[in-house]
Amino acid sequence: MRPRRSPHPTEGPTPTWRRKAIVAALAAALLAGPGIAQAAPPSAPASQERVAAATITWNLERATNPTADQRAAYDLITAAMNAAVARYNNLSDLGKSITVRYDPGVPTADGNINGTIRFGNRSYMTERTALHEIAHTIGVGTSAGWSTLAAGGTWRGAQATALVKQFDGSGATLSTGGGHFWPYGLNYDNEFSNTAADRHVQIVAAMVRDGL
Numbered sequence: 001m002r003p004r005r006s007p008h009p010t011e012g013p014t015p016t017w018r019r020k021a022i023v024a025a026l027a028a029a030l031l032a033g034p035g036i037a038q039a040a041p042p043s044a045p046a047s048q049e050r051v052a053a054a055t056i057t058w059n060l061e062r063a064t065n066p067t068a069d070q071r072a073a074y075d076l077i078t079a080a081m082n083a084a085v086a087r088y089n090n091l092s093d094l095g096k097s098i099t100v101r102y103d104p105g106v107p108t109a110d111g112n113i114n115g116t117i118r119f120g121n122r123s124y125m126t127e128r129t130a131l132h133e134i135a136h137t138i139g140v141g142t143s144a145g146w147s148t149l150a151a152g153g154t155w156r157g158a159q160a161t162a163l164v165k166q167f168d169g170s171g172a173t174l175s176t177g178g179g180h181f182w183p184y185g186l187n188y189d190n191e192f193s194n195t196a197a198d199r200h201v202q203i204v205a206a207m208v209r210d211g212l
Contacts, residue, residue, distance in 0.1 A: 054095025056088050056134065058117075061101050073102045076125035081117075084130035091198055092205035096137055111136030113143055128192040132185070135204045139212040141179025146212055150176035157210025160203050167199055174203070181207075 058081050063070050081100060088094060099116050106120030111133030119125050136142050141150075149157045155174035164172045168183065180187050184199045204212075 056096045058098040080130040083127040091201040159209045160206035163206045
């Protein structure tokens, strides 16, 4: 007499081979799930060409065997130029290669669009003067664009004009004369402050965008 077959054969102990098959099937299903084996690797961001900002650089011409007077002047000039160039490079993308000289025959200091700055009088070896003279090397009072945009006593470029209005109100203008501008031209020591120095750089950069 044959033994009766259980109506539910899967309810008994599962054979080892079947357990392995089930485990393998479950593993395959998990690996096939979204976000694991079939998840596409994240796409790399599209490369973007970046144009390096221009920078202002400078060098100081030194005597081979400097006197005590020259060494003292070199120290003051270096501190002034380092501070001014750092401010320009931090707040603008202007570029210029500047050569600086100590010339005791210069009564104050001067800057030329050819990229030279001369310091004479010790009282002008300051960041304020260095910022002002750098502006001259960039074109303030020295370029053809200045002659066009500064004619008539008021700067006519849209960007620098908009910027001074942002700083000082809707009625503000940039006055020009004698190769200089104001406010924020840093023409005298009593005009200097960190805020004024920052705005000076920003206005010079805006003037360049206007066509200085």
